[in-house]
Every structure is written in C-alpha cells, then in structure tokens.
Amino acid sequence: MNENDQGSPDVSGCSEALDLLPLRAQNALEAREGRALQRHLSRCSDCAAEVAFLEEVVRARPEPPQGLKVAVLGRLRVDESGITEATPAGWGALVSAVRGSQRRVAGWGLSVAAMVVLALGIGILWSDGPTTEADGLITSVLLAAQEDEAEEWMVAGAPVLDGLPDEVLLSLMTEMD
Amino acid sequence: MTEKRRAATDSSPDDRELVQRAKGGDAAALDLLLSRHQGVVYRFLLGLLADEDAAADAAQETFVRALTNLNGFRGDAAFRTWLLAIARNEARGMARRTSRRKESPLDDLPPPVTTEPSPDVRAVRRTEVERVQQALARLPEKQRMSVSLRLFDGLSFREIAAATDSTEGSARVNYHHGVRRLREWLHDDERT
Numbered sequence: 001m002n003e004n005d006q007g008s009p010d011v012s013g014c015s016e017a018l019d020l021l022p023l024r025a026q027n028a029l030e031a032r033e034g035r036a037l038q039r040h041l042s043r044c045s046d047c048a049a050e051v052a053f054l055e056e057v058v059r060a061r062p063e064p065p066q067g068l069k070v071a072v073l074g075r076l077r078v079d080e081s082g083i084t085e086a087t088p089a090g091w092g093a094l095v096s097a098v099r100g101s102q103r104r105v106a107g108w109g110l111s112v113a114a115m116v117v118l119a120l121g122i123g124i125l126w127s128d129g130p131t132t133e134a135d136g137l138i139t140s141v142l143l144a145a146q147e148d149e150a151e152e153w154m155v156a157g158a159p160v161l162d163g164l165p166d167e168v169l170l171s172l173m174t175e176m177d
Numbered sequence: 178m179t180e181k182r183r184a185a186t187d188s189s190p191d192d193r194e195l196v197q198r199a200k201g202g203d204a205a206a207l208d209l210l211l212s213r214h215q216g217v218v219y220r221f222l223l224g225l226l227a228d229e230d231a232a233a234d235a236a237q238e239t240f241v242r243a244l245t246n247l248n249g250f251r252g253d254a255a256f257r258t259w260l261l262a263i264a265r266n267e268a269r270g271m272a273r274r275t276s277r278r279k280e281s282p283l284d285d286l287p288p289p290v291t292t293e294p295s296p297d298v299r300a301v302r303r304t305e306v307e308r309v310q311q312a313l314a315r316l317p318e319k320q321r322m323s324v325s326l327r328l329f330d331g332l333s334f335r336e337i338a339a340a341t342d343s344t345e346g347s348a349r350v351n352y353h354h355g356v357r358r359l360r361e362w363l364h365d366d367e368r369t
Binding site for chain 1: 199200201202203204207208211212215216218219220223229233236237240241244245247248305306307308309310313324327328329331356359360363
C-alpha cells in the first residue's frame with residue numbers, strides 16, 4: 001500500500017491488509033486506514049482470524065519494570081548545560097534516598113531553629129543577661145532557617161549537602177541511620 | 178510505530194524536538210523521551226538477553242549512556258534507531274561479562290536442580306499471556322526480535338533491519354516465519 005496516498009488506502013488484497021494488521025493490533029492505525037482495513041476484514045475471514053491471533057500475541061507484550069524511568073532519572077543531573085554527570089549503577093537509589101532525607105531534614109529546619117532559640121532564650125534568662133555571643137548564635141540559626149525555607153536542599157545549621165561527593169553522602173546516610 | 182505514524186496519531190512533540198529541548202536541560206522533554214522509549218528498549222533487550230533482570234539493568238545503562246551523550250546523536254537516523262544501536266552494544270557487553278563470570282572457577286557451580294512444578298503452579302503458568310511469552314521465547318533470536326519489534330512496538334521492517342543488523346527483506350521474512358511458527362505452536366498447544 002502506498003502510505004502517501006491522500007485518499008482511502010487500497011486494502012483490497014490480503015497482502016496489503018497483512019501489512020496493516022500489526023498496527024491494527026496496537027491501535028496505531030490512522031482513521032482512514034482503519035476504515036479501509038475494516039472493509040477488508042468484513043469480507044475476508046482469513047485476515048479476520050489473523051487479526052484475532054495477532055491481538056492475542058500483543059496482549060502478551062512484556063512491559064518494562066515500573067521503576068525503570070525513575071532509576072534512570074535518579075542517575076542523571078539535568079541543568080541548563082544539558083544532561084551531565086551520571087551516577088554509576090546502584091548509586092541512583094542511594095542518592096534518591098539521601099535527597100529524600102535532605103528534604104525531610106529541611107522540613108524540620110524551622111522547628112529545630114525554634115527549639116534552639118527557645119533553649120537559648122531560657123539560658124539567657126537564667127544568666128546574668130544577654131551576651132553578644134548568644135545574640136550572634138540566635139541570629140545565625142534564624143538566618144539559616146530562613147535560607148532553609150528558600151532552598152529545600154539546605155539544612156539549618158549544616159552545610160549544603162547537594163554537590164557533596166557520593167562517598168560523603170554515603171557516610172552521612174550511615175550516620176543518619 | 179514509526180515517527181511519521183506517531184505524529185499522525187499523537188499531538189505531542191516529535192523526538193527531534195524533544196532531544197533538542199533535553200540537550201538544553203529541559204527535564205520535561207527528558208521525561209517524555211524516557212516514557213516514549215522505555216518499552217521498546219526494554220523489550221528489545223529482553224529479546225536479546227532472555228532475562229528480565231538483565232534486560233532492566235541493560236535498559237537503565239542504555240538510557241544513561243544515550244542521554245548523557247545526546248550531543249553524539251546527529252539526527253541522521255531516528256532517535257529510536259540510535260537508542261536501539263546503543264542497547265545492542267550494551268547487551269553484547271553484558272553477555273561478554275556474563276560469559277567471563279561463568280568461566281570463573283568460583284562460579285563453576287553445578288546447575289540448580291529442576292523439579293516439575295506442582296499442578297497448581299502449572300495451572301497458573303498456563304495463562305494465556307505466559308503461554309504466548311513462552312512460545313515467543315522458543316523462537317530463534319532473529320525471528321523473536323522481528324516479531325517483538327513489529328508486533329509490540331510497530332517498527333517498520335527497515336527499522337527492524339537496522340536494529341537487528343540485517344536487511345529489510347530478512348526482517349520481513351523473519352517476522353512472517355516467526356508469526357507462522359507462533360501460530361502453529363499456540364494452536365498445537367490448545368489442541369493438547
């Protein structure tokens with residue numbers, strides 16, 4: 001069959017129909033091809049039987065594992081310069097886990113900062129009076145918490161984890177466990 | 178299905194546009210490329226390696242290798258054809274590595290003892306899907322690949338030829354022989 005035909009494709013013969021049957025079995029026919037093939041199938045029992053058989057085979061199509069795409073994406077770094085650094089096989093899940101931990105820790109940042117401020121405040125009340133060092137510490141913790149809100153990869157009071165070598169991330173993971 | 182056919186039935190961007198966008202760091206384009214091609218790459222590798230875990234590992238390596246080297250894709254061939262060429266190399270490498278490991282004395286263990294499955298297990302295995310998949314697995318590699326790429330992923334015979342390192346005519350013959358054998362086996366199976 002000539003796929004460039006503008007009109008209805010010629011599916012009068014079985015050989016033309018056979019070329020389209022796999023596409024019909026995948027629901028990948030254009031509308032005009034589908035109509036032409038249907039006309040052929042309505043008067044050709046051999047091709048109708050063939051389509052039923054091919055559809056049976058297509059139902060057994062193996063599907064990729066659900067985590068495949070996530071695993072690939074976990075090993076890639078995508079930015080304005082394109083797709084760069086690949087993490088070696090087996091590290092994708094680890095990096096995802098570390099980043100998940102970072103997100104969780106980042107979410108706790110503000111609460112931790114509030115507790116530290118409260119503890120410091122109580123300490124100051126019990127002391128002779130506010131000191132410059134205590135003021136500075138409170139300020140730095142609050143600033144870190146604010147930055148934490150703005151950048152999810154940052155952890156209050158801790159260095160930015162994103163960009164650390166995998167070995168360091170691994171050791172951090174071990175410590176967190 | 179071919180890119181031209183896909184474009185006729187699907188309004189999403191074509192591969193060429195997605196590749197250009199992905200090169201510029203467009204994560205959505207990358208996601209769409211992966212969604213669109215993970216099936217054909219996995220099935221292609223499953224046909225070559227005949228092992229689900231090995232096919233999944235090789236598919237992951239294929240995509241990482243391809244996507245981190247997108248600048249190497251010049252666009253002379255279809256993106257899918259380029260991906261399948263990388264997948265074939267990956268499968269060859271994996272087969273070589275597996276072969277070397279099998280030659281290692283540490284792995285020189287006796288084969289596992291196989292036992293007849295219980296009637297219940299046999300009954301479960303006799304589902305329609307497994308029956309077809311088992312028949313497919315019995316086909317010679319070239320026929321299996323041609324049937325899989327044509328029926329499951331709608332590749333043209335020209336694309337199948339490029340992916341399987343054969344000619345367009347051979348791909349067509351292999352497909353028709355494969356389907357005929359499948360029909361014979363599955364119908365024989367139904368009669369017994």
